[in-house]
Amino acid sequence: MALLRKKDDGFVGDTVALEGVGLRYDDGPEILADVSLAIPQRSFHFLTGPSGAGKTSLLSLMYLAKRPTRGGLKIFGEDVTHAPRSRLAAIRRRLGVVFQDFRLLDHMSAFDNVALPLRIAGIAETVVQRNVSELLNWVGLEQFKDAHPIVLSGGQKQRVAIARAVVSRPKLILADEPTGNVDDTIAMRLMQLFVELHKLGASVIIATHNEPLVARFPFPRLHLDDGAVSILPPLAATPASQIAFGL
Amino acid sequence: MFGIRSDLPLKRDTASRFVLWLVMVLVFMASLAVTVNSYIGVLLNDWNRSVTGTLTVQIPLVDGDEKATAAVVAKVIDVLKRHPAVAKAEAVPRAKVTELLKPWLGDNDVIADLPLPALIDVELQADGADAVAAVTASIKTAAPQAVIDDHRIWLSRVMGLAKGFGIVALTIMVLVTSALGLTIVFATRASLAEFAQVIDVLHVVGAKDSYIARQFARRALAQGMLGGLAGLALYAPALALVAWLASRVDPEILPKATLPPTHWLILAGLPLAAGFLAMLTAHVTVRRALSAKV
Ligand SMILES: Nc1ncnc2c1ncn2[C@@H]1O[C@H](COP(=O)(O)OP(=O)(O)OP(=O)(O)O)[C@@H](O)[C@H]1O
Ligand SMILES: [Mg+2]
Numbered sequence: 051m052a053l054l055r056k057k058d059d060g061f062v063g064d065t066v067a068l069e070g071v072g073l074r075y076d077d078g079p080e081i082l083a084d085v086s087l088a089i090p091q092r093s094f095h096f097l098t099g100p101s102g103a104g105k106t107s108l109l110s111l112m113y114l115a116k117r118p119t120r121g122g123l124k125i126f127g128e129d130v131t132h133a134p135r136s137r138l139a140a141i142r143r144r145l146g147v148v149f150q151d152f153r154l155l156d157h158m159s160a161f162d163n164v165a166l167p168l169r170i171a172g173i174a175e176t177v178v179q180r181n182v183s184e185l186l187n188w189v190g191l192e193q194f195k196d197a198h199p200i201v202l203s204g205g206q207k208q209r210v211a212i213a214r215a216v217v218s219r220p221k222l223i224l225a226d227e228p229t230g231n232v233d234d235t236i237a238m239r240l241m242q243l244f245v246e247l248h249k250l251g252a253s254v255i256i257a258t259h260n261e262p263l264v265a266r267f268p269f270p271r272l273h274l275d276d277g278a279v280s281i282l283p284p285l286a287a288t289p290a291s292q293i294a295f296g297l
Numbered sequence: 298m299f300g301i302r303s304d305l306p307l308k309r310d311t312a313s314r315f316v317l318w319l320v321m322v323l324v325f326m327a328s329l330a331v332t333v334n335s336y337i338g339v340l341l342n343d344w345n346r347s348v349t350g351t352l353t354v355q356i357p358l359v360d361g362d363e364k365a366t367a368a369v370v371a372k373v374i375d376v377l378k379r380h381p382a383v384a385k386a387e388a389v390p391r392a393k394v395t396e397l398l399k400p401w402l403g404d405n406d407v408i409a410d411l412p413l414p415a416l417i418d419v420e421l422q423a424d425g426a427d428a429v430a431a432v433t434a435s436i437k438t439a440a441p442q443a444v445i446d447d448h449r450i451w452l453s454r455v456m457g458l459a460k461g462f463g464i465v466a467l468t469i470m471v472l473v474t475s476a477l478g479l480t481i482v483f484a485t486r487a488s489l490a491e492f493a494q495v496i497d498v499l500h501v502v503g504a505k506d507s508y509i510a511r512q513f514a515r516r517a518l519a520q521g522m523l524g525g526l527a528g529l530a531l532y533a534p535a536l537a538l539v540a541w542l543a544s545r546v547d548p549e550i551l552p553k554a555t556l557p558p559t560h561w562l563i564l565a566g567l568p569l570a571a572g573f574l575a576m577l578t579a580h581v582t583v584r585r586a587l588s589a590k591v
Binding site: 158 | 304494495502503504506508587590
């Protein structure tokens with residue numbers, strides 16, 4: 051697929067690096083305690099753990115919606131723990147986020163939702179039209195491009211959300227339960243999209259409860275429990291290049 | 298500022314109609330204040346020009362005898378004409394004195410029978426306290442009973458009144474400006490709260506604070522200018538009505554005044570000023586609110 055090809059804006063070191071990170075909401079308990087973790091460039095991880103373990107919280111640190119209450123966090127080699135707010139937009143433009151609750155903009159069509167990151171980055175409209183159309187075709191929503199999110203089903207919304215997350219060819223893709231609302235066939239198709247982007251050089255982290263899905267891919271698992279992260283080996287042995295997506 | 302895209306559904310904002318209406322009212326009030334202030338200024342200038350460098354000498358009736366009075370008048374005029382500081386001195390004809398009193402007393406026989414003092418209009422070569430004092434002294438020598446009015450007290454009181462109007466107008470402007478600013482601050486904060494989730498999404502997909510602030514600023518600019526134009530649209534018939542009512546008043550009491558071009562320029566500038574102020578206020582409000590985020 052011909053997604054937007056950017057000049058390789060290289061950085062040294064890991065895509066994401068956490069160093070003794072702690073996170074708490076207000077005066078609550080620490081959701082994450084002393085987490086040290088490195089997400090290398092061009093890696094693919096699942097993020098697992100019981101509900102309420104802090105998967106969404108961990109991802110929200112990475113997409114800069116929160117700052118760690120302690121410890122250090124680097125994204126693309128840049129220390130974001132204390133980085134001034136004005137630096138954050140540039141970093142956010144290099145990552146794509148799929149929210150567990152989609153967070154589509156209801157006053158815009160599916161097309162405009164997907165186009166948003168490109169337009170905000172000031173990409174030429176002809177390029178926007180081409181890339182967004184292609185991507186909507188890919189996720190099987192070409193006939194819904196003018197539909198507003200309210201009239202879309204959960205699974206359709208999810209696909210729009212994924213398209214929006216990946217449209218600008220981000221170097222880091224953070225997906226929170228991106229296949230929670232679709233059937234197996236579509237889930238596999240969406241996973242293929244993430245795998246393709248991973249092969250093209252993106253680091254991907256997918257938070258999911260879907261064990262069978264995780265078991266089909268040879269990717270390591272970040273397991274969150276009790277505020278701590280452990281890295282577990284892949285459940286599948288098949289190399290990524292040989293996965294049958296069943297298409 | 299123009300030609301940027303808008304990702305926020307600001308048009309559906311609940312507060313925006315209220316803002317438009319309020320800007321209209323404020324600009325209407327501001328325009329009235331500007332006009333009243335200008336009108337008073339013009340009147341004053343006219344009066345000022347007509348009375349500076351002039352004196353009015355009043356010779357009371359000598360024992361109710363008009364002839365004796367006329368003799369005193371002639372004597373005073375003679376003295377004045379020979380005085381180096383005086384440009385012109387002439388008796389005001391009785392007909393003109395009654396004419397001056399007509400608007401107040403009405404056009405009837407009462408005036409004709411009134412024992413009126415004689416008046417002498419004096420024009421000085423140059424305006425100045427020294428000239429006034431010198432001329433006053435020579436008149437007093439010639440006719441100790443003469444009452445001399447150099448209009449200064451009258452003028453200073455009228456000036457005081459004009460200054461009062463000026464201060465009131467300025468106060469209205471300050472109040473209008475702060476009311477406009479506060480309206481925009483609160484309306485913008487309400488919008489920010491209403492669209493908090495949309496703004497979060499815009500941030501996540503890479504929008505800068507300035508990008509978001511510009512959308513609010515552009516909307517505020519439009520509201521300020523539109524509301525301002527509506528305010529002027531309300532002002533125009535109000536002015537026309539007042540002008541018509543004023544035209545029916547005797548010009549001796551309410552002189553005709555032509556408002557200067559600067560007055561109309563200021564009026565035309567009000568919607569622009571309202572738009573600009575609203576734009577700046579919205580921009581600063583959004584930037585400040587967003588800077589408190591992560
Ligand atoms: N905004 C918030 N304010 C306070 N507490 C919060 C907030 N968001 C999450 N939490 C708490 O943080 C903990 C972790 O929540 P989080 O959403 O990260 O879990 P999760 O692993 O994503 O769960 P799930 O699998 O159900 O999505 C929970 O106990 C939750 O109550
Ligand atoms: Mg979650």
